[in-house]
Amino acid sequence: MKKAGIYIHFPFCKSRCDYCDFNTSAGMEKYFPAYRDALLKEIHLSAACLPEPFEVSSIYVGGGTPSYFPSHYLNETLQALAEHFQISPEVEISMESNPADVTERVAQDWRQAKINRISLGMQSARQAELKMLGRRHCFQDVVKAVKVLHDIGIGNINLDLMFGLPRQTLADWQDSVRKALELQPTHLSLYALTVEEETPLALSIQQGVLPAVDDDLAADMYEWVMDFLRTQGFQQYEISNWAKQEDGYDYRCQHNLLYWRNSAYLGFGAAAHSHLHGWRWANPFPITEYLHAISVVENSDNLTFPFPWMEEGQALASADEMGESAMMGLRLVDEGLRDDIFYEKFAKSLFDVYEKQITELMHLGLLEVVEEAPRAIRLTRRGKLVGNQVFQRFLLD
Numbered sequence: 159m160k161k162a163g164i165y166i167h168f169p170f171c172k173s174r175c176d177y178c179d180f181n182t183s184a185g186m187e188k189y190f191p192a193y194r195d196a197l198l199k200e201i202h203l204s205a206a207c208l209p210e211p212f213e214v215s216s217i218y219v220g221g222g223t224p225s226y227f228p229s230h231y232l233n234e235t236l237q238a239l240a241e242h243f244q245i246s247p248e249v250e251i252s253m254e255s256n257p258a259d260v261t262e263r264v265a266q267d268w269r270q271a272k273i274n275r276i277s278l279g280m281q282s283a284r285q286a287e288l289k290m291l292g293r294r295h296c297f298q299d300v301v302k303a304v305k306v307l308h309d310i311g312i313g314n315i316n317l318d319l320m321f322g323l324p325r326q327t328l329a330d331w332q333d334s335v336r337k338a339l340e341l342q343p344t345h346l347s348l349y350a351l352t353v354e355e356e357t358p359l360a361l362s363i364q365q366g367v368l369p370a371v372d373d374d375l376a377a378d379m380y381e382w383v384m385d386f387l388r389t390q391g392f393q394q395y396e397i398s399n400w401a402k403q404e405d406g407y408d409y410r411c412q413h414n415l416l417y418w419r420n421s422a423y424l425g426f427g428a429a430a431h432s433h434l435h436g437w438r439w440a441n442p443f444p445i446t447e448y449l450h451a452i453s454v455v456e457n458s459d460n461l462t463f464p465f466p467w468m469e470e471g472q473a474l475a476s477a478d479e480m481g482e483s484a485m486m487g488l489r490l491v492d493e494g495l496r497d498d499i500f501y502e503k504f505a506k507s508l509f510d511v512y513e514k515q516i517t518e519l520m521h522l523g524l525l526e527v528v529e530e531a532p533r534a535i536r537l538t539r540r541g542k543l544v545g546n547q548v549f550q551r552f553l554l555d
């Protein structure tokens with residue numbers, strides 16, 4: 159049986175962070191019960207419409223802030239998945255959480271729902287930075303959350319941090335990373351701040367309340383952290399992600415690996431994306447449109463694939479698929495874009511399809527070939543700093 163991942167989207171946040179432009183809403187708590195009902199229906203309808211079953215190798219609960227969603231609703235949703243899909247016994251079930259939401263009671267509920275990996279949005283150890291970002295937690299919340307999770311037996315913990323913030327110095331960044339490491343995470347996701355248009359943060363920079371982001375300093379922060387984490391036993395396996403490999407356990411996020419290998423996944427919830435059976439699509443958003451779409455389909459007897467509620471559905475041409483596989487695979491800075499995976503999908507070697515690009519980018523010192531099996535191409539250290547420029551070269555006409 160083929161394998162695929164499942165993504166569940168909870169587009170609710172208690173408050174909006176000042177840098178965020180995601181598909182998420184604050185002040186929508188009144189929709190919690192209806193959203194839970196719609197998710198249960200969507201899971202049931204999807205299982206009925208799918209042309210062939212698959213084994214679920216990973217589940218990722220993201221948002222928004224899924225930890226803000228009532229934990230008993232969350233458990234019912236995961237229970238419905240288990241009733242309608244074949245879940246692998248080794249399944250990784252990850253959930254994103256705001257550190258302020260982690261209490262002993264809800265953490266017990268999550269554990270009961272078999273959630274075995276928590277991703278905490280720490281962002282910074284410095285209160286001034288958390289305030290500037292509009293985060294609703296403080297660093298002490300992170301310390302407390304990690305302790306609660308460790309105490310109940312969830313040891314696989316990712317910490318998200320951001321660098322390249324207005325006013326942030328290299329020493330500030332180093333301090334946050336060191337404090338994060340003291341909490342003994344198994345995984346780190348480190349992202350350079352992107353100032354998205356029309357967010358409160360962008361407005362503050364435009365009005366001169368905050369200084370603009372210093373891109374050169376952000377590049378120095380990234381270079382420093384790459385070197386530093388190598389000395390701390392972390393493997394950088396993706397441009398922005400580091401994991402431990404210890405006690406015979408691989409702590410890379412199995413669900414995100416599936417995205418970077420351009421493999422199949424099915425998304426549930428408003429705005430959730432899917433990539434399955436040669437199609438790519440998004441679910442309706444905002445929340446009210448999603449609820450409406452599911453209620454209409456529920457009363458229809460036209461239950462077929464592609465799903466009647468999907469939006470922006472697109473059957474994928476193989477040139478698009480190849481370009482996407484290349485762009486995503488190159489993000490895996492250690493394993494790289496693997497020729498065996500590429501060949502399995504397209505019955506062609508990437509070294510034939512991209513011969514010209516590979517030669518040119520190697521000449522520029524941005525790409526290298528991994529000769530030992532599995533043969534692959536990957537970014538050099540210089541290539542990592544200009545990843546987006548390299549990725550663009552792999553889009554086929």
Ligand code: SF4
Pocket residue numbers: 170171173174175178179180182221222223
């Ligand atoms: S918690 Fe995450 S999704 Fe919600 S507003 Fe903040 S950054 Fe955006």
